[in-house]
Amino acid sequence: MKTYDVAIAGGGVVGCAVAWYLAHFSLDVLLLEKREDVCCGVSKANTGILHSRSYVTPGTLKGELHLRSLSWFSQAFQELGLKPLRCGALTLAFSKEEAQHLKVLQEQGKIEGASILSPKEVLALEPRLNPKVYAGYFDPETMVISPFAVTIALAECAALNGVTMHFEKEVVFVEASWDHLLIHCASGERYAAKFFVNCAGIGAPQLAQNIGDVIPPLCFFRGQYFVLDRECQGFVSHVLYPVPTEESKGILVSPTPEGNILLGPNFEPVSYENTATTIQGLEEVEKGARKLVPEIPLDKVIATFSGVRPALPKRDFYVAFSLRLPSVLHLAGIESPGLTACFGIAEYVGELLGKRGLPLREKKNFQSRVPPLVFRECSLEERERLIAEDPDWGKIVCRCEEVTLAEVKRALRSSPPARTLDGLKRRTRVFAGRCQGGFCGMHLPGILERECGLSSSDIRKSGPGSFYVLRKGEVAPDAKVC
Amino acid sequence: MPKFVEAEVVVIGGGPAGMAAALSAWEYGMRKIFLLERNAHLGGILNQCIHPGFGLHIFGEELTGPEYAERYMEALGRTGVEVLTDTTVLEVHKDRAVVAVNRGGIWIFHPQAVVFAMGCRERTRGMIRLPGTRPAGIFTAGCAQYLVNVEGYLPGKRVVILGSGDIGLIMARRLTLEGVKVEAVVEIRPTLSGLLRNYVQCLQDFHIPLLLSHTVFEVLGQERVEGVLVGEVDAKGKPKGRLRHIPCDTLLLSVGLIPEVELLKRAGIPLCSSSGGPFVDEDFACDVPGFFACGNVVAVFDLVDYVTRSAERVGKRISEGLRDEKPPLILVPGKGVAAIVPQRIRERREGFLYVRPKESLRKAKLSLVQQGRELYHVSVPLCRPGEMIHLEISQIPWPKERKEVEVVLEGEKHVDLFSGALYCMSSGMSD
Amino acid sequence: MISSRVLCIVCPLGCQIEVKEKDGKLSFHGGCARGKSYAKQEVTYPCRMVTTTVSIRGGEIPRLPVRTSRPFPKDRILALMEFLRSFEVEAPVKRGEVLFRNLLGTGIDLIATRTIHRLEKEGEDSREA
């Protein structure tokens, strides 16, 4: 059995960032993910805000890693081929008391170009804001990015630089054996590694417990969202925050790099990882969003979703070595701003492992990821050239987001590959447009079968039970005619 | 470089509207006509509508969708209209440049007339804000219809259908015949949306329960749909009474259609908020000269015959070229009217005026009113929102004055057979 | 005496017609003349046009839409569906072609409602404008 230098459990943004960071060094790295793809956990359903220095929580590990991560941004985005939307943010106060808080944010951030604005100035920047606004804090550093894009780019860049990834491998137990660790998966496989990093997100405390460590149990806070049609692009042009509370950053109105507008999240305790949306929750989001932008076009909603924050009671990140096995590192409670902080978390994990003896020798031939071409973003000339090379660039399979067959095929071949319709959606934006699969959902199964060599039973939305369609004959008739 | 193509007419969309428009342009002497269709075959939505019910007005016989479509395909084959299938139009510019893509590359057409005939699309789960989880197994009814009738898949084994529109009813029968168990059709309004005939032949025939004044309050299931919570609603649409769990693995949504107007928006064509499509006159010319729209992109017509008729009007006008238009007479929907097509009248001689009622009425009067003065009226014994009323434009004494004309429908509220919140088991109706 | 109600679908009014049977004789209450004759058909020998799809080998698309040549006896529709489950044709097929005669002994035929060509070999598409 091959002994890896490091094995990571969890293919969320944190696990993938750790894999990507370690891929910079001459190491054998293994990533084990319980689900069929990366980005199936908390990392798939969040606001996608890259929070600025003003939103660093002082005196916490969360704040420290958040700050560290910010200094990674330019290198990371270049290596990963990512383009965040540099839109800046406005935090809006609706009373004198709230306005006090804006000063705190400004003080906290000390960001060049940031300023506190009068209602007139705020409305000049965002004319559709609630005119009752009392004051606003403008922060040019805040950015928005697609959370799928980050996680998938990290995974692809890690794979490109030699990280091995296995899916549908749930780590259930880790034990010491001679000079290495034996990692047991639910499906029976075992892997050997010198170090193990538990990035299992919501599954982290359970895994720690199986190993014999104690992490306080997580609390779950759900956040629900509306996604508005791309048609609304430009309705607002900054991330709009209310004044944050102790609990959360509040219900935002935010543009996205794809041109949609996102409303949410609310903050509601739930007893388990329950990602259903509810009438009450969505009403709360609507109210929150309308407080900032009264005329927000809610008739342009194309989708609703929710995410669950896995928080520790102290509301801080937990990163600590196991008390039982000294080469096992646990991460838990990675709630917001876990996406923003992922590069800092990864570097910190690398340092901690280094201190315990992991040799960190930088690779000379680290390769940056070349992002896949997106038909919708290409000029007519580029499109013409692409189609001449491969006619599949001329076959549109998603009418709303103008995704081509070539992009779908590339996503199926990429490493790690899309293995489900959700995986395709996160890589290409099929199913993500205004018709929500009304068009691609009818044509894709046939195309996948005929042109991509899949069989209908391989076509799933996500996990093993999520079959998309059945073949005729798979159903037993039991009807009666009267 | 993209390829530039000179053309007289470009028709976007090869459904019944697009085919009839291209044919009519050919008949009126246009010669460089391109018909662009993004699917592999012409026919549009008709290819998946394998049930009968098409062509009674035009052919005087009841055809299935594919039969109706093929008659037009054959007619097109006898003309010199150039048909490009597997070709998607990406954008249309204000100067009438049409940018399309297919496996041969990027094409830029520059015609004298552009005809929009892209049909409509279905309202989605997001638009009706249906709460719950997001598992596999939620389809729009038309999407399921394509998967079943064209590709030969089945969407699941146990189905609940939300919405009692015709597509939902027809899918209830179709799936039942294929061995799928349809648990119920759930309709939020107190009346059936589709045709009575479809209720009888699609639900009653197979004992499929119809739950009026009910809706789905939550979708359950992690990976695949495991059930839905259904309950009664009051007049305001708020839940009333206990929710009932219906186990199922599939939810079909038949909750309405909307014109597919994205291309028109980019081209700057003015749109009508009540029909969802562009403003058109009786020749289906848009408010911007050189642009036409016909079929379901204008308004969702109930019958394909109306769609064909709308499209047949464009050829003559196109052949007359760009001309200086007099300002038209403007029609607006008034009391009791959900939408009208056309919303502008110019020549006042030919064509039809289509009126969609807001609610079911009996002993109704449809009138045209200008500045409080009634110009014309007809009596309508019975009307329902699911069936458009059509009037011949030539029958109406149009006024000289160019002031707005209101179209008004008044009558007694018609309590449909299925009104009220009844749990309507078909066996109770036919013994 | 047996009675039943028929919902008339001949015109949009949708009358309910009560049908009574006494000593083998039917009587109709409600509805107009056309409605009554429809009701008679519904209680004596209800029939429906059946449309469905069947498998097609070697065609451009995997399913061929079909219909019955005349309305088919309602009580035998499911038997017909069962029969068609294993029914397969070979492309090409022309619209209007009779695919099967005398379905289940009813004298009713199965008709193709779409023309389906044989699948052409690779590389032939609408590449040129």
Ligand SMILES: Cc1cc2nc3c(=O)[nH]c(=O)nc-3n(C[C@H](O)[C@H](O)[C@H](O)COP(=O)(O)OP(=O)(O)OC[C@H]3O[C@@H](n4cnc5c(N)ncnc54)[C@H](O)[C@@H]3O)c2cc1C
């Ligand atoms: C509503 C909401 C809004 C947010 N907004 C923002 C924001 O705007 N900006 C920001 O910076 N952050 C935001 N966050 C926080 C951010 O989303 C999370 O911090 C981050 O995604 C956590 O990533 P993760 O990798 O730890 O978790 P996950 O993405 O959940 O990854 C854990 C992975 O481990 C796998 N796994 C579990 N158990 C096992 C096992 N035993 N073996 C193998 N694999 C296992 C899971 O399948 C999963 O893929 C938000 C969070 C929420 C919920």
Ligand SMILES: Cc1cc2nc3c(=O)[nH]c(=O)nc-3n(C[C@H](O)[C@H](O)[C@H](O)COP(=O)(O)OP(=O)(O)OC[C@H]3O[C@@H](n4cnc5c(N)ncnc54)[C@H](O)[C@@H]3O)c2cc1C
């Ligand atoms: C599910 C369903 C069931 C129906 N049942 C009945 C019935 O029983 N009886 C009846 O009389 N009527 C029925 N109708 C109504 C009738 O069939 C439709 O009104 C009619 O088909 C609409 O014709 P159309 O040409 O406007 O649109 P479609 O038939 O939708 O055609 C539009 C075409 O445009 C193409 N297109 C769209 N965008 C582009 C683009 N950007 N580039 C290139 N091509 C594009 C599409 O692929 C499509 O082929 C039904 C409609 C639906 C949706």
Ligand code: SF4
């Ligand atoms: S009985 Fe006559 S009036 Fe009544 S629905 Fe039938 S056809 Fe119409």
